[in-house]
Amino acid sequence: MTLLAVDWLLIIEKLVLIAIIVFASLGIALYTTFAERKVAAVLQDRPGPNRAGPFGLLQPFADGLKLIMKEEIIPTSSNKALFVLGPGLAMTAALMTCSVIPWSSHIEIFDRKIDLQIADINIGILYIFGVVSMGVYGMMIGGWASNNKFSLMAALRGASQAISYELAMGLSLIAVLMLSGSLSLKTIVDGQMAAGSYWNIVYQPLGFIIFFVCALAECNRTPFDLPEAENELNFGYHQEYSSMKLGFYLFSEYINMIMSSAVMASLYFGGFDIPFLDESTLAPNIAAIIGVAALLTKIAIFIFVFMWIRWTVPRFRYDQLMNLGWKTMIPLALFNMLVTGALILLKAGV
Amino acid sequence: MQALTNRAQEVSRKPMTFMERLYIPSILKGMAITFSHIFKKQPTIRYPEQKREFSPVFRGLHVLNRDEEGRERCTACGLCAVACPAEAITMEAAEREVGQENLYREEKYAAKYEINMLRCIFCGLCEEACPKDAIYLSETFAPANFTRTGFIYGKDHLLIPNPVTEPEAYAAAKGQRN
Numbered sequence: 001m002t003l004l005a006v007d008w009l010l011i012i013e014k015l016v017l018i019a020i021i022v023f024a025s026l027g028i029a030l031y032t033t034f035a036e037r038k039v040a041a042v043l044q045d046r047p048g049p050n051r052a053g054p055f056g057l058l059q060p061f062a063d064g065l066k067l068i069m070k071e072e073i074i075p076t077s078s079n080k081a082l083f084v085l086g087p088g089l090a091m092t093a094a095l096m097t098c099s100v101i102p103w104s105s106h107i108e109i110f111d112r113k114i115d116l117q118i119a120d121i122n123i124g125i126l127y128i129f130g131v132v133s134m135g136v137y138g139m140m141i142g143g144w145a146s147n148n149k150f151s152l153m154a155a156l157r158g159a160s161q162a163i164s165y166e167l168a169m170g171l172s173l174i175a176v177l178m179l180s181g182s183l184s185l186k187t188i189v190d191g192q193m194a195a196g197s198y199w200n201i202v203y204q205p206l207g208f209i210i211f212f213v214c215a216l217a218e219c220n221r222t223p224f225d226l227p228e229a230e231n232e233l234n235f236g237y238h239q240e241y242s243s244m245k246l247g248f249y250l251f252s253e254y255i256n257m258i259m260s261s262a263v264m265a266s267l268y269f270g271g272f273d274i275p276f277l278d279e280s281t282l283a284p285n286i287a288a289i290i291g292v293a294a295l296l297t298k299i300a301i302f303i304f305v306f307m308w309i310r311w312t313v314p315r316f317r318y319d320q321l322m323n324l325g326w327k328t329m330i331p332l333a334l335f336n337m338l339v340t341g342a343l344i345l346l347k348a349g350v
Numbered sequence: 351m352q353a354l355t356n357r358a359q360e361v362s363r364k365p366m367t368f369m370e371r372l373y374i375p376s377i378l379k380g381m382a383i384t385f386s387h388i389f390k391k392q393p394t395i396r397y398p399e400q401k402r403e404f405s406p407v408f409r410g411l412h413v414l415n416r417d418e419e420g421r422e423r424c425t426a427c428g429l430c431a432v433a434c435p436a437e438a439i440t441m442e443a444a445e446r447e448v449g450q451e452n453l454y455r456e457e458k459y460a461a462k463y464e465i466n467m468l469r470c471i472f473c474g475l476c477e478e479a480c481p482k483d484a485i486y487l488s489e490t491f492a493p494a495n496f497t498r499t500g501f502i503y504g505k506d507h508l509l510i511p512n513p514v515t516e517p518e519a520y521a522a523a524k525g526q527r528n
Contacts, residue, residue, distance in 0.1 A: 043384045047394050312384040313377055 013114055021098050021118065029254040030060040032303060036254075039307040067247040075147065075240050082145035087241065087248035090138025094255035096131045100124040101262045102186045104272045104291030108284050116288060117186060124185040125177070128263060129170065132218060135256065136162045139227060142249065143237035154236035157318065158227035161217055164325035165224075169214035171333035172207040175340040176200055176267050185263075189271030199270040206336045208268045210329055215260040217325070220253060222310040226318055261302035262295065269298050409472045409487040412465055412503070413510050413523060417455055420512040423484035426460035433479035438469035455482075463508065467492040467501040489525045 034049070034056070041048025049056035074083055099118040106115045121127060136159050143155020179200060180188045192199050201208050217224040228236030238249045265271060272291030282290075316324070369375060395402050404410070415423050426443035444461035446454045453459075477486045495501055511519035 042388050045387055045390050045392050045394075047392055047396070050396075308381060308384065309377075312380045 009112065013112075014118060017114075017116070017118055018099070021103070022095055025095065025098055025255055025258055026251075028258055029251055030064065032254045032258065033063065033250075034060045035303065036307050036310075039304065040311050043308070043311045064247065068244050070243040072243040072245070073240075077147045078240065079145040079147065082141050083240075084245070086138055086142030086145055087238075087245045087252070088138075089141060090135060090252040091248045091255075093131050093135035093138060094252035094259065096134075097128055097256075097259040098262070100127050100185055101259070101266060102189050102271055103295060104288040106284060107288045116292065120184060120186045123183045125173065125183050125188075125263075125267075128185075128259075129166070132256075133162070133166060135252070138249075138252065139237050142241065146237070146240035148240055150233045150235075151237050151239045154227045154229075154233045154239070157233075158220065158237060161220075161224065161226060161321060161325070164322060165214040165217035165329065168210055168325060168329035168333045169218065171330065171337055172204075172210040172214070173267070175204055175207045175337050178337075178340055178344055179203055185266050185271075189266050189273065192270040193273045199268065199273070199275075201268040204268060204336070204340070206332065207340070208264075210333050210336065211264065211268070213324075214329065215264060216306065216309065217321075219256045219260055219306070221257065221306055223313040223316050224321060225310075225315060226321060229315060257303060257306055258299060261299040261306070264302055265295060265298035271295060404489045406489075408489050409474045409477075410491045411467070411488050412470075412476070412485055412508055413488045414460075414463060414505065414508045415484050415486060416510055416513060416520075418513060419452070420514040421451075421453060421455040422459055422509065423455055423482045424460045424463065425456045425458045425482055425484070426463070427458075427481065429479045429481065430476035430485055433475045434470075435473060435475060436469045436471045438466045438471075439476060440464050460505070463505045465503050465508065467503055468498065488523070 037059070038048040038056075040046075049059040052058040052062045074080055100121060102115075102117040102120070104116040106113050108114070139158045139162075140155045143151040143153075143158070146152070176188065177183060180191045182188060182191070188200075191197060216222075220227050227233075228238070230236075233239075238246055241249060272295040274290060274294045280287075417423055426441050428441060428443075431437075431439040431441060440462075441460045441464070442462040443458055446457050446459055472487065474487050480486075492501065492503075510523045513520040
């Protein structure tokens, strides 16, 4: 089925995949808010939301409905176009990340091989970094357009925090790239899946810790949630936002969390690889389905750890945050990079 | 200075050791503590389904009492209203007619008896002031209401069910008091 030299089935296939992944990540984000409240409750000896539906399972829908029904307020002194653009940009950037994550190997329908990855671009991880830094614009523009000094200060903090921790994150990533020799996430995952090789966490424990801490900072999660430090900045960069625009900001935070969990799982924990199981012995469709399940389990575990940390560790002071980022994380990441490079060279016998 | 409790600790100003500056051990320790709370019993009482057990001396909603024959004990003397520090009680007295002897114990009774539950501080002084044992505080508390007037409880709310005609409802309303 080729028309005008275009493989239309491929386009349909990708569109379906995009729709599934976008709606699935929205649905998962919806229930991550619920999970956050439940985890917080359980860690604090409380039952948590349990009124809406069985075990409170309808709570996220009630929350969403509440946010939609709220009055939409755009402050008169704000920059209206940018004010609306802010949350949209935050949400778009959050959702765009998922396009290069390999969700599983491939499925076969009617002799057609469908990769469960929207785009296997050869600079996958660079693309993620680019999009994640776009996410900062959502925060910056929102804080700037609100015309409120608290929002602006929070936005500045958020931007400088994101920039500082992106450096260490990128440096810790270089070690992984040296190991796998590719920027494509699919190749990185395949390299970890190959017989005789271990997950990257075995080779890169320090790199993983740096990456994880930076991911916490990038997602504005406690202990790095300075852009919304209530006691100093009221409500942070989304102070002036109401209704679903606020919902978009809060939601994009959860989507970012899911996506960074997915990236960490792909980079360090073998992606859709199931430990101690040779996938090539299974039928490809079954292998693909358990692959998705494995990746989702890893993401769920990461999200739990994110929440667990949030409800344990108090927030940093701003200077401590900067000290940690510039004086600890970056030197450690550089050290990790050097050691990895030296070991690779040693092994190659140069 | 003598410490008030045995939990007081000297403030230590010594610089942190390398392990302390790593923070990771203490973060892990904190995370272990929060994780252990997953398995702890929740002290929550799921309110509308479960109710907290009150002590027998709990001072809740007022009850206007009846005697064994089901006659109202209150004689509208007004001592409770005088004793009330929150001025929550108002009443109007009336004289008992011939033929109403089975309704009211004495010649005078309260035709109207109202307590504003928003004013009431549940101190129980009305109970202490009453010479006829006509009012006492029960083990329930005022439920939520949408209007302020809904919190003004009249005789229809306060009067205990008749022990002769409705002994079960009477026993339930009476609770553990004697």
